[in-house]
Amino acid sequence: MDTTKPLAVVTGASSGIGYELAKQFATNDYNLLIAAEDAELQTAAAELRALGADVEAVQVDLTSNGGVDELYARIVATGQPVDALALNAGIGAGGSFAGPDEDRTPLEQELAIVDLNVRSTVHLAKHVLTDMVARDEGRVLFTSSIASTMPGAFQAVYNASKSFVQSFALALRNELKDTNVTITALMPGPTDTEFFERADMLDTKVGAGDKDDPADVARDGFEALMAGKERVVSASLKTKAQGRAGRFLPDSAKAEMHRNMAEPGSAPKS
Numbered sequence: 391m392d393t394t395k396p397l398a399v400v401t402g403a404s405s406g407i408g409y410e411l412a413k414q415f416a417t418n419d420y421n422l423l424i425a426a427e428d429a430e431l432q433t434a435a436a437e438l439r440a441l442g443a444d445v446e447a448v449q450v451d452l453t454s455n456g457g458v459d460e461l462y463a464r465i466v467a468t469g470q471p472v473d474a475l476a477l478n479a480g481i482g483a484g485g486s487f488a489g490p491d492e493d494r495t496p497l498e499q500e501l502a503i504v505d506l507n508v509r510s511t512v513h514l515a516k517h518v519l520t521d522m523v524a525r526d527e528g529r530v531l532f533t534s535s536i537a538s539t540m541p542g543a544f545q546a547v548y549n550a551s552k553s554f555v556q557s558f559a560l561a562l563r564n565e566l567k568d569t570n571v572t573i574t575a576l577m578p579g580p581t582d583t584e585f586f587e588r589a590d591m592l593d594t595k596v597g598a599g600d601k602d603d604p605a606d607v608a609r610d611g612f613e614a615l616m617a618g619k620e621r622v623v624s625a626s627l628k629t630k631a632q633g634r635a636g637r638f639l640p641d642s643a644k645a646e647m648h649r650n651m652a653e654p655g656s657a658p659k660s
Contacts, residue, residue: 391421391444391446391468391470392421392444393469393470395419395420395421395444396419396420396421396473396474397420397421397422397423397468397470397471397472397473397474398412398415398420398421398422398423398472398473398474398475398476399422399423399424399425399465399472399474399475399476399518400412400415400422400423400424400425400476400478401424401425401426401452401461401476401477401478401479401510401514402425402426402478402479402480402533403422403424403425403426403431403434403478404424404426404428404430404431404433404434405426405430405434405583405584406581406583406584406585406604407478407533407576407578407581407583407604407607407608407611408424408426408476408478408479408533409434409604410604410605410607410608410609411476411478411531411608411611411612412424412434412438412476413438413441413605413608414608414609414611414612415443415474415476415612416438416441416442416443416445417441418612420443420473420474421443421444421445421468421470422438422443422444422445422446423445423446423447423448423464423465423468424438424445424446424447424448425447425448425449425450425452425461425479426449426450426479427449427450427451427452428449429449431447431448431449432447432449434447435447446464446468448460448461448464452479452506452510452514453502453505453506453509453510454505455513457510458510458513458514458517461514462514462517462518465517465518471521471522471525471527471528472518472521472522472528473527473528473529474528474529474530474531474615475514475515475518475519475522475528475529475530475531476530476531476533476611476615477511477514477515477530477531477532477533477555478531478533479506479507479510479511480503480506480507480533480551480552481502481503481506481507481548481585481588481589482503482545482548482585482588482589482591483495483496483499483500483503483545483547483548483589483590484544484545484548484586484589484590484591484594484597484652484654485544485590485654486544486654487500487546487547493654495547500547503547503548503551504547504551507548507551507552507554507555508551508554508555511532511555511558512558515530515558515562518530519562519566519571522571523566523569523571526569526570526571527570527571528570528571528572529571529572529574529615529616529618530559530562530571530572530573530574531574531575531576531611531612531614531615532555532556532558532559532573532574532575532576533555533576533578533611534552534555534556534559534575534576534577534621535549535552535555535556535577535578535579536577536578536579536623536629536632536633536636537549537552537648538552538553538555538556538577539553539556539577539633539636539637539644540636540641540644540645540647540648541641541644541645541648542645542648542652543645543646543648543649543652543653544594544648544649544652544653544654545589545591545648545652548589549648555575556575556577559573559574559575559621560573560575560620560621563620572615572618573620574611574614574615574618574619574620574621574622575620575621575622576607576610576611576614576615576621576622576624577621577622577623577624577633578602578607578624578629579601579602579623579624579626579628579629579632580596580599580600580601580602580629581601581602581603581604581607582601582602582603582604583601583604591652592657593654593655593656593657594651594652594653594654594655594656594657595650595651595652595653595656595657595658596651596652597657598657598658599651600628602624602626602629606624606626607624610622610624611624
């Protein structure tokens with residue numbers, strides 16, 4: 391790598407918001423270390439190199455402690471400090487937590503959500519943020535969600551995981567307010583990625599509805615990160631309005647609203 395360029399690390403970078411975040415860094419003269427579990431990562435790396443970035447791709451399963459340790463070892467091996475970290479890797483699952491067999495989400499899938507969205511986020515942040523604070527420099531972007539603001543009926547574990555990420559990010563921002571390390575939370579609404587297909591939610595109102603462009607979400611996140619902002623709700627006016635409304639609605643009303651969007655079979659019939 392050209393060590394005169396700053397280094398950005400992006401997890402979940404093979405597609406969707408993570409890939410678009412990596413493109414933002416690439417076109418703003420960063421070196422990149424990108425991570426994801428699937429083979430699409432190599433295609434993403436080639437496309438990012440075509441934009442002029444030096445890119446190292448680490449195909450790794452971050453649901454395991456060993457996977458996070460492997461990624462951090464690869465970060466250290468670059469010999470460069472991490473200037474920006476985008477903790478973006480995440481998965482979801484739609485369905486009933488304890489309902490009928492046909493709608494009930496598998497326990498192993500829910501535990502994988504906790505391991506990736508929560509555990510790996512804490513694990514990698516612990517390593518990289520400790521290094522940033524030691525040299526008093528760095529930026530971290532947590533991909534939270536507008537879902538963090540509401541109880542997620544029929545998406546219970548995912549929304550809870552994003553509530554954790556949001557609270558965690560804002561707590562760290564306060565802890566580090568007297569340093570030159572900044573923490574920013576990115577809060578997208580429904581976004582046009584593989585998320586809803588992977589979460590088995592294409593038959594839901596939210597899965598079948600209009601979605602934001604991941605490139606717009608990533609641009610908002612990158613700009614907020616560079617400006618050192620606390621959070622950014624992205625990207626459409628509808629998502630921003632939902633974020634504002636969430637401050638005033640009672641949790642019971644938000645849970646019912648989420649139910650209407652995420653209940654299996656709620657997609658409009660053609």
